[in-house]
Amino acid sequence: MNVPAIAKKSFDELQKKPEFLCIVKKMLKRLKKISNALERARLIHKSIEEYNQEVFSHPLVKELSPCKLGCSACCHTQVSVTSDEAELLAMHVNNGLEIDRERLKSLMLAGNDDDKYFAIPYKDRACIFLDSAGACRVYEDRPSVCRTNAVLGPASQCDTSRTIQPTRLIRTPKSDMVTYASFMFSKTSGSLPHMVGKALLIEVEIAAN
């Protein structure tokens, strides 16, 4: 499973604490009862939002975090999604949301390889769901990673146009446990372009290293 690094870090640190492990177990139990992929993805996103509230409702976080609709500073990085999240995003495209399919294909060529992805010129590795003004066009259904990749301080610290720099991430450990459960549950997961492309039945030939 391609668990996002932040969720894995939280799980590794907190799995021995019953309060946190319980979140993973409960989530897995609930996911097993739902047969529809879109419903599962939305349940995960709803739970993350509920746990995020505990963190993001703090006055200092409200004041100092730039992360909101319209900020796209982190939307030029690799985002891991589950197959359920890929289905949810593909649904928007199948329902008429226009995307640049040629650019999607070129992003799919990077597969799940970070080095290949970051070798793509900055402007060409913008998420296929960003609009020209830099807003997310699937904000309500954005993946778990996009909901937990939040920072304190200026958005410029998330800019990967010149380098990949460490950012002052806001810790969201309970939401990370939910994300971890969703990746545990998912049969497949991977980078957003790769997974969404697959869900849209787009095929590209990925060269072996």
Ligand code: SF4
């Ligand atoms: S899905 Fe939305 S929030 Fe996530 S990387 Fe793409 S544009 Fe940004």
